[in-house]
Amino acid sequence: MIRKIALKEFKENLREGRFRVSLVIVVSLLLMATWLSLNYFNSVQQQHAEAKANARNIWVSQDEKNPHSAAHYGTYAFKPKYPLSLVDPGVDKYSGISIFLEAHKRNESQYMAAADQTGLARFGDLTPDFILLFIIPLLIILMGYNAFTRENEQGTLQLLKGQGISSWKLAMGKWGGIFIPVFIITAALFLVAGVLLTSLSDFGELSYDALLLMFLVYLCYYTVFINLSLLVSGLMKKSGISLVSLLVIWILVCLALPKASSNLADTIYPYPSRQAFASEVEKDKKAGLDGHNPWSQAAKDFERETLEKYGVDSLHHLPFNFDGYRMQKGEEHEAQVYFKHYEHLKETHNQQTKVYQASALLSPFLPTRFLSMALARTDYGTHWDFADAAENYRLKLQESLNMNFAENSSYGDWAYKADKSLWTEMPDFSYTPPKLGAVVERNSSNFALLFLWLVVSFGGLRTVTRRI
Amino acid sequence: MKQSKPKSHLSRYELVSLIRQRWIQFLTFSLFLLVLFAVINGRQKVDQRISAIQSAQQAVSEKDSLGVILLDSIEAGFSVDVPRWYMPNQPHVVGYNYLRIAAMPPDELAIIATGQSDIYSHYVQPKLYGESFELNYTELSNPVQLMFGSFDLSFVLIYLLPLIVIAFSYNIMSEEREQGILQVIASHPISVYRWLLEKSLTRYFLLTIILSILLLGIMGIAGVPLFTNFGKTLTFILLSLGYVLFWFILACLVNLRGQSSANNAVWLIAFWIFLVLLVPSSVNQMANSLYPVPSRARLINELRVVNAIAEEKADELLESFLRDHPELAGFEGGSTGWKEYFATQDLIKREIQPVLNEYEGKLDKQQEWVSRLRFASPALLLQNAFNELSGTSTKHYEDYRTQVNEFSLVWRNFFLPKIFRGESFTKAMMAELPEFKYQPIASYTLSRSNTLVLFGYCLTLVLVGMFWSRQSHARLLTN
Numbered sequence: 022m023i024r025k026i027a028l029k030e031f032k033e034n035l036r037e038g039r040f041r042v043s044l045v046i047v048v049s050l051l052l053m054a055t056w057l058s059l060n061y062f063n064s065v066q067q068q069h070a071e072a073k074a075n076a077r078n079i080w081v082s083q084d085e086k087n088p089h090s091a092a093h094y095g096t097y098a099f100k101p102k103y104p105l106s107l108v109d110p111g112v113d114k115y116s117g118i119s120i121f122l123e124a125h126k127r128n129e130s131q132y133m134a135a136a137d138q139t140g141l142a143r144f145g146d147l148t149p150d151f152i153l154l155f156i157i158p159l160l161i162i163l164m165g166y167n168a169f170t171r172e173n174e175q176g177t178l179q180l181l182k183g184q185g186i187s188s189w190k191l192a193m194g195k196w197g198g199i200f201i202p203v204f205i206i207t208a209a210l211f212l213v214a215g216v217l218l219t220s221l222s223d224f225g226e227l228s229y230d231a232l233l234l235m236f237l238v239y240l241c242y243y244t245v246f247i248n249l250s251l252l253v254s255g256l257m258k259k260s261g262i263s264l265v266s267l268l269v270i271w272i273l274v275c276l277a278l279p280k281a282s283s284n285l286a287d288t289i290y291p292y293p294s295r296q297a298f299a300s301e302v303e304k305d306k307k308a309g310l311d312g313h314n315p316w317s318q319a320a321k322d323f324e325r326e327t328l329e330k331y332g333v334d335s336l337h338h339l340p341f342n343f344d345g346y347r348m349q350k351g352e353e354h355e356a357q358v359y360f361k362h363y364e365h366l367k368e369t370h371n372q373q374t375k376v377y378q379a380s381a382l383l384s385p386f387l388p389t390r391f392l393s394m395a396l397a398r399t400d401y402g403t404h405w406d407f408a409d410a411a412e413n414y415r416l417k418l419q420e421s422l423n424m425n426f427a428e429n430s431s432y433g434d435w436a437y438k439a440d441k442s443l444w445t446e447m448p449d450f451s452y453t454p455p456k457l458g459a460v461v462e463r464n465s466s467n468f469a470l471l472f473l474w475l476v477v478s479f480g481g482l483r484t485v486t487r488r489i
Numbered sequence: 490m491k492q493s494k495p496k497s498h499l500s501r502y503e504l505v506s507l508i509r510q511r512w513i514q515f516l517t518f519s520l521f522l523l524v525l526f527a528v529i530n531g532r533q534k535v536d537q538r539i540s541a542i543q544s545a546q547q548a549v550s551e552k553d554s555l556g557v558i559l560l561d562s563i564e565a566g567f568s569v570d571v572p573r574w575y576m577p578n579q580p581h582v583v584g585y586n587y588l589r590i591a592a593m594p595p596d597e598l599a600i601i602a603t604g605q606s607d608i609y610s611h612y613v614q615p616k617l618y619g620e621s622f623e624l625n626y627t628e629l630s631n632p633v634q635l636m637f638g639s640f641d642l643s644f645v646l647i648y649l650l651p652l653i654v655i656a657f658s659y660n661i662m663s664e665e666r667e668q669g670i671l672q673v674i675a676s677h678p679i680s681v682y683r684w685l686l687e688k689s690l691t692r693y694f695l696l697t698i699i700l701s702i703l704l705l706g707i708m709g710i711a712g713v714p715l716f717t718n719f720g721k722t723l724t725f726i727l728l729s730l731g732y733v734l735f736w737f738i739l740a741c742l743v744n745l746r747g748q749s750s751a752n753n754a755v756w757l758i759a760f761w762i763f764l765v766l767l768v769p770s771s772v773n774q775m776a777n778s779l780y781p782v783p784s785r786a787r788l789i790n791e792l793r794v795v796n797a798i799a800e801e802k803a804d805e806l807l808e809s810f811l812r813d814h815p816e817l818a819g820f821e822g823g824s825t826g827w828k829e830y831f832a833t834q835d836l837i838k839r840e841i842q843p844v845l846n847e848y849e850g851k852l853d854k855q856q857e858w859v860s861r862l863r864f865a866s867p868a869l870l871l872q873n874a875f876n877e878l879s880g881t882s883t884k885h886y887e888d889y890r891t892q893v894n895e896f897s898l899v900w901r902n903f904f905l906p907k908i909f910r911g912e913s914f915t916k917a918m919m920a921e922l923p924e925f926k927y928q929p930i931a932s933y934t935l936s937r938s939n940t941l942v943l944f945g946y947c948l949t950l951v952l953v954g955m956f957w958s959r960q961s962h963a964r965l966l967t968n
Contacts, residue, residue, distance in 0.1 A: 039755065050767070057774045064781060072786035079793050084801075097789055115608075115632035118786055129625070132785040135635065136608050136627050139856050139883045140876045141776070141869065143605075143638060144769035151770055159762065163755075261751040265656065268758060276648060280640040284530045287634055294541045295610050295629040300548070316572055366629075373631055401633050 022186060026194020031201050034164055044202070047152065047160055051210055054147045058107050059217060066102050072119070073099045081445050085438040088422035089348055095123030096418075098411040098450045100130065103398040104218045104227040108211075108235065109150035111399025114142070120408060122415040122450070124422075125312070125352065127359040129295075130408060149210060150393060153239055154386065155275055157206065158246045161199060162267045165250030167260040168195045169489060174260060178489070192251055192486040199247045204240065211236045230457050235396040241471050242389040248478035255485040274384040282380035282387070286373040298362065305358040312351025312423075323350060336432045344435070345427030352419045359412070367405065381470045385478075388470040395464045398454040402463055406455055414450045421447060499684065503691040516657065517699050523649055524703045527642045531600035532711045534639065538599075538611050542592045545612055549590055553919065556587050560916040580907040580914045581827060583922075584617030584900065591615060591896050591925035593889045596880025597714045598721055602643035602872070604881025607635055615897035617904055618830065626890060642704075643875045646729050647868050648765055650700075651736045655757045657696065658740035660750035661689060667750060682958055685741060693737050697730045704729065724936050725878050728871055731943040735867050738950040745958055768866040776859045783851040791844050799840035800833075827908045831901075856883065863939070870943050874936035880929060888930055896925045 034040045076097040083091055099119045106113060117130030135142050145151055172178035181191060211232060218227045250267055257263035293301070310319040327343065328334065336343040381387035394400035422443075430437035461468070507513050556577045562569050563578050577583050592612035599606070610628045638644065662685055665671045674684055704726065709715055715722045743756045863869040876882035903923050907914065 053771070054774070057778050060778050061774070061781075068784040068786045072784075072790055075790040076793075079790065079797065083797075099786060112632035112636050115630075115635040117627075119789060129627075129629065131625060131627070132789075133608070133627060133632075134782065136605075137782045137785065137852060138773075139859050140604055140872055140881075141769065141773050141859055141862065144773055144869075144872070145766075146777070147767070147770040147774040155766065156762075261754060264751065264754060268652075272649070272652065277640065279637040280644060281526070283634045283637040284533070284640050286631070288533060291537065292629055292631060295625070295627075296545060296612060296614070297541065298629055314574075316574070370631055373633075377633070401631065404632065 023190050023194045023197060026191060027197025027201060030168075030195050030198020034198065034202065040164060043160055043163055044206075047156055048206065050147070050156065051149060051152050051206070054149045054152055055107075055210070055213060055217070058110070058148050062102060062107050062110075063221075069099055069102060069118075072097070077449050080447075083441070083444050085441055087435065087437055088426040088439045088443065089124065089345070091439070091444065092124035092419055092422045095121055096450070097121055098407075098414065098452070100404075100407050101452060101454075103403075103454060104221070105214075105231060105235065105397035106399045107149070107218060108153075108214050108232075109393045109397040109399055110146070110148055111150075111394035111397055112401055112404065113399050114146075116401070116404045120411045122411060122418065124348075124419055125355055127356075127363070127412055127415070130404070149214070150397075153207070153210070154242075154390060154393070157203065157239075157243060158271060158275065160206075161203060161243060161246045162250050162264070162271060164199045164202070165195070165247060166254055166264040166267050168199075168251050169254040170257055170260040170263050173258065188486040188489045189483065191489075192255070192482060195251060196247055196482075199250070200244070203243050203247070207236065207239055207243070228457055231396045231398075231460075234457070234461075235393060238389060238392045238396065238471065241475055242385060245385045245471075245474045245478045248475075248482045252478065252482045252485050255482070255489050275386045278380055278384040279387060279390070282377055285380070286376040289376060290369050290372040292366070292369060298366070302358055302362050305361070306355055309354040309358070310347070310351045312348035315347070319354075320347065323347065339432065341427040342430040342434060342437075343427075343432045345423050345425075345430065349420060349423035349427065352416070352423060356412075356416050363412075370401065370405075378466055378470065381467070382473075385471065385474040388467040388474070391467045392464055392471065395460050395467070396457075398460070402460075403454055407452055410452045411450065418447055499687045500691045503688050504695070507692070507695065512657065513695065513699070516653065516696065517703070519653065520699060520703050521707075523645045524642065524707050527640055527645045528600060528707045528711045530639060531603070531641045534603055534606065534641075535595045535599050538595050538606070542590065542594060542612050545590050545592070545614075549588065552587060556583070557916055557919055560914070560919065564916060578913045578915070580904045580912065581617060583914050583918075584904040584908075585619065587919075587922070588614035588616060589896075589900070589922065589925055591893045591927075593886075593927050596878075596885075596929060597717050598725060599879045599881060600642065600708065600711065600713050601725060602875040602879040602881055603639040603641045604643075604876035604879055605883050605886055606879075606881040607639065609886045613893055615893060615900055617901060618834070626886070643872060643879075646732065646875070647871050650729070650733060651761050651765065654696065654733055654736040655740060655754070655761065658689070658692060658737055659743070659754045659757050661685070661692065661740060662744035663748065663750040663753050666747070685744070689737060689741050693734065696733060696737075700729060700733065701726055721878050721933055721936075724874070724933060724940055727940050728874050728936065728943065731940060731947060732867055732871055734947050735943065735950065738947055738954065742950060742954050742957065745954060764866045765868045769869055769872075772862045772865050772869070773859075776855075776862060780855045780858045782855055783848055788844070788848050792841050795841050795844055796837060799837040802836060831905060864942060867943055867946055870939040874933075874939040877933050877936045885930060889927065892927060893925070896923070899923045 076099065080096045083094065086094075097119045100117070102113075114134045117133045119132065120130045121128045167174075169178070172181065182188075215227075215229065215232055218232075249270060253267050253270070254263045257266060308319075310323055311317060314320055315324075324336065324343070324347075327339065327346070328336070331339055333339060339346075377387055377391070391400065395402060425439055425443060426437065429439070455463075559569055559571060559577050563576070569576070575582060575586065577587065590612050591614065594611070595606075607630060608628060609626050613626065660667075662671065665674070671681070675681055705715060705722075739760060740753075740757055743753050743760075746753075746756075748756075860873070863873045873882075877884070900923055903921075906912075907918075
């Protein structure tokens with residue numbers, strides 16, 4: 022029976038001009054979005070590959086110089102694009118493309134695309150995730166708003182009931198009638214995305230598991246919207262009111278709440294300004310050893326400790342160049358300072374995430390938004406992961422360079438120059454995004470929230486259908 | 490005289506019926522809540538910005554006072570307990586440590602639109618040396634927040650207000666027809682269009698009055714200086730009212746099609762989705778494809794290559810280590826070290842400037858192109874104008890950067906002669922330190938032209954309506 026109703030609903034929708042037009046629009050938008058994104062990402066990917074190769078090239082073609090000068094010269098870590106960013110570019114536009122890795126300083130990632138664009142960019146892009154997150158729920162509302170109200174208005178509900186069908190079966194039939202086309206559209210999109218991504222040779226390794234999981238997440242999101250549409254349609258007497266109520270829900274859930282929770286998160290747990298953050302770091306840095314400052318109290322203490330440790334009375338008698346050693350110890354102190362402050366920043370970020378998660382109790386859009394980005398490896402978490410990896414690489418690079426200076430020259434010998442081969446010996450920066458398991462674990466609360474929405478919306482639908 | 494009577498009668502009837510249906514109460518209440526929430530958010534962002542600048546200013550003043558005390562003691566011949574590389578009687582120490590704040594305080598109407606203000610920093614402190622050729626102007630922020638954007642007045646007016654207009658007018662005519670009133674009116678000596686026009690005008694003026702009072706009232710209470718630059722405030726109000734008018738006319742046109750109320754609602758929502766969501770995002774994505782932003786990644790490397798070549802040349806002037814640590818120059822090589830350092834910096838700057846200029850030229854061109862696309866939707870016109878009126882557009886930040894660059898040069902030129910002459914920095918000089926004074930962009934020509942274009946769109950819709958109404962008279966009554 023459920024299957025029959027579902028098929029009837031599906032056919033009826035297909036026959037309706039309004040739905041057909043909407044379907045054509047949604048499908049063409051999806052195609053356009055995919056095509057535009059593909060073009061855009063191809064060019065960005067090419068730029069990235071070129072920049073990464075050039076950065077390495079510039080690094081290895083340095084002349085003979087003091088290793089610490091090379092450390093100051095630095096190099097760039099470029100953030101790779103992940104295959105699934107084609108489906109959901111997430112926060113990529115707002116998180117910068119590269120990090121400058123130099124001595125003494127942990128730099129933030131630079132050059133976010135949004136900063137180079139006009140205010141227009143803040144409206145969002147026509148990317149597949151925009152259609153998946155905003156437009157398909159609208160299509161669902163359009164299919165479902167009059168599921169029960171129409172039967173009511175036409176008097177067919179009584180007829181149906183007269184035939185002895187249970188309300189729940191009727192509801193499930195209607196549910197199926199909406200789910201089938203939504204499933205077909207979404208599956209087609211993910212299939213096309215999968216095929217496209219497989220055919221792109223230089224797009225990195227594609228995780229089919231992540232693609233599949235993303236597909237399931239969207240299906241859950243749509244299921245919640247189907248449930249909500251049927252629920253409202255069952256509660257309302259008139260189709261018009263049902264439509265308007267659902268649209269209000271859509272606007273609140275997809276547009277207003279995310280913005281409001283963003284304001285709320287910023288009010289309760291604000292990020293420090295860049296300058297305030299930098300001056301705090303500077304303050305802590307000054308309190309400890311500075312590799313370039315042999316006159317500070319910290320440097321004097323360190324000098325004394327080193328002399329005592331090696332049992333010599335002069336820095337000249339140490340088995341290594343004390344300048345390079347102090348530079349390395351200074352670097353270690355600075356690394357600790359940065360670690361402390363970035364951990365603090367991460368803590369603020371975690372608190373902000375909690376605000377978003379609390380808001381997710383009112384909006385199924387939020388957990389879906391976060392999960393989609395996370396699975397595409399374009400979320401803030403992945404960005405942190407990349408920044409941490411870059412920092413680890415920087416510290417290792419600094420250590421190798423400083424120790425080369427310390428071990429191959431004598432105290433006061435600032436004229437020491439390392440051979441060019443040293444630059445090639447330093448490994449290139451490479452970054453692998455977190456594995457799917459780690460992403461899922463990190464986002465377990467978002468999965469739980471989406472699941473909660475699924476259960477609650479089914480429960481609500483069940484309760485409402487009993488009253489029909 | 491005969492014609493004016495039914496007009497006033499109709500308007501009064503419409504008003505009374507709106508009050509009885511609690512429409513006015515609903516409108517006022519929902520708009521009040523939305524505007525209030527948006528203004529609170531806007532105020533908070535503006536306050537954050539002001540307090541960040543103030544506390545930085547405070548820190549500078551405190552440091553200055555300490556500097557003056559130190560200079561006082563040094564000049565009086567006392568010994569001070571400060572390492573010699575922090576001694577403020579050396580001009581390079583002051584130029585590096587006693588910095589000025591180059592701040593961009595919020596515009597009077599900054600509360601309207603967050604715009605790009607959440608992306609950029611609002612103050613920097615240019616240093617005499619040791620800084621990379623490009624200061625980092627982006628703010629430390631959670632990118633998720635940037636992605637979701639802020640619930641500001643701009644959002645309420647651009648996204649939500651049209652929906653309120655739609656809710657208020659989607660059935661302005663269809664309802665009367667569905668209730669059979671339209672046929673009754675058609676039998677009276679008044680044109681149905683005239684009647685529709687008066688009914689719509691009454692509703693429009695009612696909404697504009699409520700909206701204007703709420704906007705001005707709440708913004709006024711929130712401490713926005715509305716009258717400092719009244720032209721701007723007026724443009725803001727005109728833009729909002731023009732936008733409301735646009736949606737009102739659109740609603741009337743859809744009503745003229747003579748379909749059911751539910752059908753009208755669906756059509757109007759479709760227009761909203763199209764004009765507010767789809768057109769902006771499509772235009773944006775297409776702009777990215779057709780006029781891509783020049784590659785920053787490529788620029789980074791190009792700059793490094795040029796920089797490396799310049800440095801090679803500069804090596805003849807200065808040992809590379811000294812270049813990385815100019816603070817040591819004063820001790821190891823006397824004041825002459827500084828001459829070489831700045832000469833090197835100048836050389837590097839000269840060499841990389843053409844690359845930077847070329848990039849920025851390309852970027853400007855791209856943004857100019859994209860800016861033309863604002864005509865594609867009234868929502869874009871409004872956003873573009875609101876950002877300009879709030880002083881939070883990309884252009885404003887570019888202008889600020891230019892001003893800071895100029896100031897950095899002034900700062901440098903203040904110290905260089907002193908350093909080169911080997912002069913000591915004195916207490917009296919502390920008062921002469923150059924200060925940065927931000928010159929806001931006074932003009933708002935884009936907003937004014939956008940207002941005109943918006944009203945042009947309204948007029949076009951009216952003309953379409955007039956043309957259409959001639960053809961659809963019969964359908965209107967019979968459907």
